[in-house]
Amino acid sequence: MASVTLAKGAPAADGSINGKIFAFLQKLQNDDTTPGLHIEPIKNSEDSRVRTGRVDLQFRAVLFKVVVGGEPHYLYMGTWNHDDAIKVAQTSTFTLNPVTGISELVRTAPEPRGGNQPAVVLQEPKEVPSPVWTSGLAQAGYTAEYLLEELGIPESTGSAAIGAASVESFEAVVTDETVPEWQGLALIDLEAGKPLVAVKENLGIGTYVDDPHKSEDEKLLEGLSHPAAKLEFTYAAGSEELQYVIDNESFQDWLVFLHPAQEQYAVKDRSGAFRLSGGAGTGKTVVAIHRARHLADEYPDSRILLTTFTKTLAENLAQNLGRLDPGLKQSDKVDDASVTVAGIDSVAAQVWSKAGDVEQKAALERVLGVSEAETKNRSGGAEWDEALAQVDHKLEPSLANGSFLGQEYLSIVLANAVTDRDGYLTVSRAGRGTPLNRMKRVEVWKVIEAYRRICRSKGAVSYPELAALAAAALDVSAVRPFDHVIVDEAQDFHAGHWLLLRALVAPGANDLFIAEDSHQRIYGQKVPLSRFGIQIVGRSRRLTLNYRTTAQNLAFAVGLLSGVPFTDLEDEEEKSSDYSSARSGPKPRLEAEPSLSAELDSTAEWIRAWTGEDGLAPENIGILARAGKQVDLLVSGLLDRGITAQKVVSDKEIHPGDPVVMTMHRAKGMEFAKVILFGVGEDNMPMQWALRNLGESEKADALLQERSLLYVAATRARDELVVSWSGKPSELLQLKG
Numbered sequence: 051m052a053s054v055t056l057a058k059g060a061p062a063a064d065g066s067i068n069g070k071i072f073a074f075l076q077k078l079q080n081d082d083t084t085p086g087l088h089i090e091p092i093k094n095s096e097d098s099r100v101r102t103g104r105v106d107l108q109f110r111a112v113l114f115k116v117v118v119g120g121e122p123h124y125l126y127m128g129t130w131n132h133d134d135a136i137k138v139a140q141t142s143t144f145t146l147n148p149v150t151g152i153s154e155l156v157r158t159a160p161e162p163r164g165g166n167q168p169a170v171v172l173q174e175p176k177e178v179p180s181p182v183w184t185s186g187l188a189q190a191g192y193t194a195e196y197l198l199e200e201l202g203i204p205e206s207t208g209s210a211a212i213g214a215a216s217v218e219s220f221e222a223v224v225t226d227e228t229v230p231e232w233q234g235l236a237l238i239d240l241e242a243g244k245p246l247v248a249v250k251e252n253l254g255i256g257t258y259v260d261d262p263h264k265s266e267d268e269k270l271l272e273g274l275s276h277p278a279a280k281l282e283f284t285y286a287a288g289s290e291e292l293q294y295v296i297d298n299e300s301f302q303d304w305l306v307f308l309h310p311a312q313e314q315y316a317v318k319d320r321s322g323a324f325r326l327s328g329g330a331g332t333g334k335t336v337v338a339i340h341r342a343r344h345l346a347d348e349y350p351d352s353r354i355l356l357t358t359f360t361k362t363l364a365e366n367l368a369q370n371l372g373r374l375d376p377g378l379k380q381s382d383k384v385d386d387a388s389v390t391v392a393g394i395d396s397v398a399a400q401v402w403s404k405a406g407d408v409e410q411k412a413a414l415e416r417v418l419g420v421s422e423a424e425t426k427n428r429s430g431g432a433e434w435d436e437a438l439a440q441v442d443h444k445l446e447p448s449l450a451n452g453s454f455l456g457q458e459y460l461s462i463v464l465a466n467a468v469t470d471r472d473g474y475l476t477v478s479r480a481g482r483g484t485p486l487n488r489m490k491r492v493e494v495w496k497v498i499e500a501y502r503r504i505c506r507s508k509g510a511v512s513y514p515e516l517a518a519l520a521a522a523a524l525d526v527s528a529v530r531p532f533d534h535v536i537v538d539e540a541q542d543f544h545a546g547h548w549l550l551l552r553a554l555v556a557p558g559a560n561d562l563f564i565a566e567d568s569h570q571r572i573y574g575q576k577v578p579l580s581r582f583g584i585q586i587v588g589r590s591r592r593l594t595l596n597y598r599t600t601a602q603n604l605a606f607a608v609g610l611l612s613g614v615p616f617t618d619l620e621d622e623e624e625k626s627s628d629y630s631s632a633r634s635g636p637k638p639r640l641e642a643e644p645s646l647s648a649e650l651d652s653t654a655e656w657i658r659a660w661t662g663e664d665g666l667a668p669e670n671i672g673i674l675a676r677a678g679k680q681v682d683l684l685v686s687g688l689l690d691r692g693i694t695a696q697k698v699v700s701d702k703e704i705h706p707g708d709p710v711v712m713t714m715h716r717a718k719g720m721e722f723a724k725v726i727l728f729g730v731g732e733d734n735m736p737m738q739w740a741l742r743n744l745g746e747s748e749k750a751d752a753l754l755q756e757r758s759l760l761y762v763a764a765t766r767a768r769d770e771l772v773v774s775w776s777g778k779p780s781e782l783l784q785l786k787g
């Protein structure tokens with residue numbers, strides 16, 4: 051028996067030989083002396099541990115062999131055409147970083163790996179005449195010697211990173227194939243101004259003490275299981291794991307190679323509610339999915355809920371959880387499997403319909419102040435206008451609108467289970483921006499009473515009411531349907547949702563895992579969790595490395611947030627200055643067009659260029675607009691220009707073959723290779739009608755949400771972003787002049 055570890059990017063680009071590679075590695079695991087494998091050392095190689103093996107007539111695998119306690123262990127690097135494999139084998143080395151104890155695969159001949167990517171030439175600082183850009187490393191006074199001493203980063207890499215003359219050349223250094231991934235990430239974080247201790251902690255780097263009694267092979271093997279080594283290496287214990295990695299790894303890195311910080315948040319036990327924040331694309335959803343799988347493995351008898359804001363997002367979660375663990379029993383029904391994956395409103399409806407008569411009556415009494423009510427239908431926002439029309443009130447326009455009243459009802463009335471006028475007159479409204487004196491509260495309550503009456507007459511409750519009712523029913527019965535609840539996109543959850551989440555699981559170890567990004571709050575009002583009996587204290591962490599988008603797109607998106615303070619679910623200020631990306635690409639294009647028709651022409655041209663010259667599959671293009679009517683206009687405008695686009699609304703799925711047109715709201719949680727933000731002009735963003743008649747505080751909040759929406763939309767782009775408008779640009783773009 052031999053054990054096998056696989057290096058990231060190992061399977062050949064041509065997936066057709068994956069089956070042969072799998073068969074080869076399986077035989078290797080069973081018996082590495084099998085003659086057909088042809089495991090052979092290579093002449094003139096830099097590393098005596100290197101071997102090649104015969105995958106088929108044409109292809110050879112490159113491996114490194116270490117022997118510990120008489121047992122062989124192989125590090126599988128990849129498979130190439132015979133001649134390329136020999137070159138790779140001769141020039142690559144498997145070494146131990148003496149400072150950190152992390153095993154490293156140093157690939158000195160990168161061309162055959164990625165096919166046609168040119169090798170990056172590391173630049174020495176002295177070659178650069180007059181830098182126009184100075185790296186954060188240089189500004190902070192880092193030297194190559196210091197980086198070598200503290201992190202074991204080779205001086206050539208350190209000085210190239212410190213002396214990089216532009217963002218692009220810095221990025222070229224840290225993403226170079228000859229630089230181990232953990233070193234690249236450490237340099238990115240240091241460049242962004244993170245203190246060295248935090249960088250080390252993030253990568254799980256402690257103090258490494260060399261043990262002279264251990265053999266080099268033993269140390270190399272141990273170094274492969276360092277948390278930072280797991281960014282690039284994964285151990286395949288048996289043939290099942292092998293098959294899994296070979297099948298998945300080439301296109302879904304996140305399934306296998308977690309960042310040490312992501313790994314820690316996915317697997318570490320917590321004594322109570324835990325909050326994971328982080329910018330768009332930092333892998334919060336990935337961590338949430340891994341955590342669900344981990345808890346299901348670790349606590350097989352427990353009941354787990356993985357939930358999010360909408361049905362579509364929940365379906366994505368379910369699909370990805372299925373990819374991560376095809377054998378895991380999951381369902382969208384509460385009480386049906388070890389892991390329930392469902393949108394939070396669906397959970398509310400299920401819990402409510404399962405509640406007995408006694409619980410339902412008591413809950414109706416608690417939440418709505420009535421013992422009987424029909425709850426089959428859902429009310430929307432129109433009932434506020436009906437209530438305002440029915441009641442003779444003295445409220446000014448900034449209060450007499452569905453937006454203010456809906457929020458007041460949700461954040462104050464439902465959150466505090468207020469059922470009568472006296473309750474409303476005395477309840478604390480701390481945190482609501484617009485103050486209300488007693489006389490105004492009396493007037494507001496009149497409208498709320500009418501709203502409730504109208505809803506009762508229609509046999510309807512709103513979604514937030516349903517969530518509050520479900521929570522109350524659980525509280526009455528003291529039944530807690532789950533042991534662990536994992537929440538994604540938590541920044542958009544409202545008071546009703548939080549009441550429900552608190553009621554779904556008893557407080558205790560690993561009860562609530564909450565992933566959120568306050569910069570992406572595009573619905574409702576922010577609600578501090580402590581009001582719902584959810585105490586995070588000391589169990590809050592952030593992810594800062596963006597895996598989705600390029601550094602150029604990220605810089606643009608983060609720029610949209612500048613100068614505006616955001617607070618998180620614990621009421622602390624949320625920063626965005628330390629977000630980073632290890633990927634590089636073109637700068638976002640900002641395109642002012644003279645007319646709507648010209649903007650449509652330009653959109654059509656981009657689509658043609660990307661799908662034509664670049665050969666991109668059309669469904670990898672997302673064209674996002676603020677309003678539904680812009681989406682319709684885009685679809686018909688593109689059709690006039692010979693392009694069939696698919697309009698994706700609510701639960702509709704994306705089909706291959708056509709570019710995708712959707713609202714920015716619908717794009718939440720999604721990603722596309724190329725994104726066009728269409729119609730980002732002053733009339734559309736912020737959406738003017740949505741701000742009409744709002745009071746100062748509500749207006750400020752609505753503007754913040756518009757800004758967040760633009761940030762959400764911009765961060766959907768993996769590789770390329772275009773922002774266009776006709777007429778004057780949106781003030782949210784903060785363009786000078």
Ligand SMILES: Nc1ncnc2c1ncn2[C@@H]1O[C@H](COP(=O)(O)OP(=O)(O)OP(=O)(O)O)[C@@H](O)[C@H]1O
Pocket residue numbers: 302303304307308309312328329330331332333334335336337567570596597598718719720721765
């Ligand atoms: N460790 C990883 N290795 C490779 N890719 C990763 C890793 N973690 C995340 N990704 C990829 O980065 C992208 C963003 O991840 P994810 O959707 O989990 O981020 P997020 O923080 O939830 O984003 P958002 O808040 O914008 O929805 C996805 O394509 C995901 O597969």
